[in-house]
Amino acid sequence: MIELKYLTKRYGATLAVDDLSFTVRPGRVTGFLGPNGAGKSTTMRLILGLAAPTSGEVLVNGRRYASFPRPMREVGALLDANAVHVGRSAYNHLLCLARTNGIGPRRVTAVLHHVGLSDVARKNVGGFSLGMKQRLGIAAALLGDPGVLIFDEPVNGLDPDGIRWIRDLMRSLAAQGRTILLSSHLMSEMALTADSIVMLGRGKLVAEATIEELTARYPSLEDAYLALTASSVQYGAGGPGR
Numbered sequence: 001m002i003e004l005k006y007l008t009k010r011y012g013a014t015l016a017v018d019d020l021s022f023t024v025r026p027g028r029v030t031g032f033l034g035p036n037g038a039g040k041s042t043t044m045r046l047i048l049g050l051a052a053p054t055s056g057e058v059l060v061n062g063r064r065y066a067s068f069p070r071p072m073r074e075v076g077a078l079l080d081a082n083a084v085h086v087g088r089s090a091y092n093h094l095l096c097l098a099r100t101n102g103i104g105p106r107r108v109t110a111v112l113h114h115v116g117l118s119d120v121a122r123k124n125v126g127g128f129s130l131g132m133k134q135r136l137g138i139a140a141a142l143l144g145d146p147g148v149l150i151f152d153e154p155v156n157g158l159d160p161d162g163i164r165w166i167r168d169l170m171r172s173l174a175a176q177g178r179t180i181l182l183s184s185h186l187m188s189e190m191a192l193t194a195d196s197i198v199m200l201g202r203g204k205l206v207a208e209a210t211i212e213e214l215t216a217r218y219p220s221l222e223d224a225y226l227a228l229t230a231s232s233v234q235y236g237a238g239g240p241g242r
């Protein structure tokens, strides 16, 4: 479970996250939506202790991230698939991460198999496609077999096969009782993957509802998103003459 309580993050004049409270519950996929710059990545960084809140707090399984002696066993995350050491093999990249959290090499082999990278485990990550890096980032998130998982746009750049694979993986991780927070801009895909939605606009909560609740009120999740965030879009396209 992830609990945000009156969470605020300010960067100078920018209020990236504004008095945000919501709960991400176990056993379901929670989709995290919002226009560019709405504060999704900042919120994820706050959950993971990578940024300090200006005020408010965020708890993972009732505790602050910094209080976990072996955080990868509590919460796993994929924030940026390109955040890898390009001079290392996939296996060594994961082994280095595993060692910091007291995780053995057998688990590294298991997660590489789980994400379909066994055949390229000894290959240099520098030569990986974006899709392969996304799979590697997911393997890293799964290393500690955590109950809470956070994925920031994991389907970005994936082919249809990879997108279907991510959808099935998210569904199966939630079915195992894990807490899944998943951001994406692909509404049709989110409608197929998520059980419930948290929607942000300009750092504020604009909706917290199940997919059923949203699609009962709007023709589709995309329509719900466009209606609910209409006043929050900061970087809309400039039309002719604008």
Ligand SMILES: Nc1ncnc2c1ncn2[C@@H]1O[C@H](COP(=O)(O)OP(=O)(O)OP(=O)(O)O)[C@@H](O)[C@H]1O
Binding pocket: 011, 014, 015, 016, 034, 035, 036, 037, 038, 039, 040, 041, 042, 043
């Ligand atoms: N380290 C930082 N320093 C200054 N401003 C920041 C920093 N990180 C984020 N911001 C600002 O905070 C706001 C929220 O950004 P954030 O990346 O969290 O949004 P997002 O919803 O993840 O957007 P996107 O969908 O484009 O990834 C933006 O205005 C961004 O410019």
